[in-house]
Amino acid sequence: MNNVIPLQNSPERVSLLPIAPGVDFATALSLRRMATSTGATPAYLLAPEVSALLFYMPDQRHHMLFATLWNTGMRIGEARMLTPESFDLDGVRPFVRILSEKVRARRGRPPKDEVRLVPLTDISYVRQMESWMITTRPVVVNHYGP
Structure with a gap:
């Protein structure tokens, strides 16, 4: 069975949403991981995540x-x-x-x-x-x- 359900916040799932066409979500996620890795920057939502929340x-x-x-x-x-x-x-x-x-x-x-x-x-x-x-x-x- 090759029907893998993508994770809720996976780049694949968010990129498929009609509210985030063409968004390079994988790059945005990696930049957020890099920014928050030291603990100096608090966790934050990305624009596609906020759009998804508002959409639903x-x-x-x-x-x-x-x-x-x-x-x-x-x-x-x-x-x-x-x-x-x-x-x-x-x-x-x-x-x-x-x-x-x-x-x-x-x-x-x-x-x-x-x-x-x-x-x-x-x-x-x-x-x-x-x-x-x-x-x-x-x-x-x-x-x-x-």
């Missing part, structure tokens, strides 16, 4: 939350403070306004409540967010209700 995520809200975290690098607490008005998707360079979660005043760190602008460079994410805002515009709930 059934809940659209969770999908958009994790896609936003991945595309912006923000913390979960910062993501919880986002509103539809935080996104500027119409311009030439789309971006999101993120209220900084940092509260300790140290040199080089933003002061509490400082807003930082993060560019959204993945055009497919921007299109997904535009579509989601139009079709499933989230209800903003604060301490006083929706």
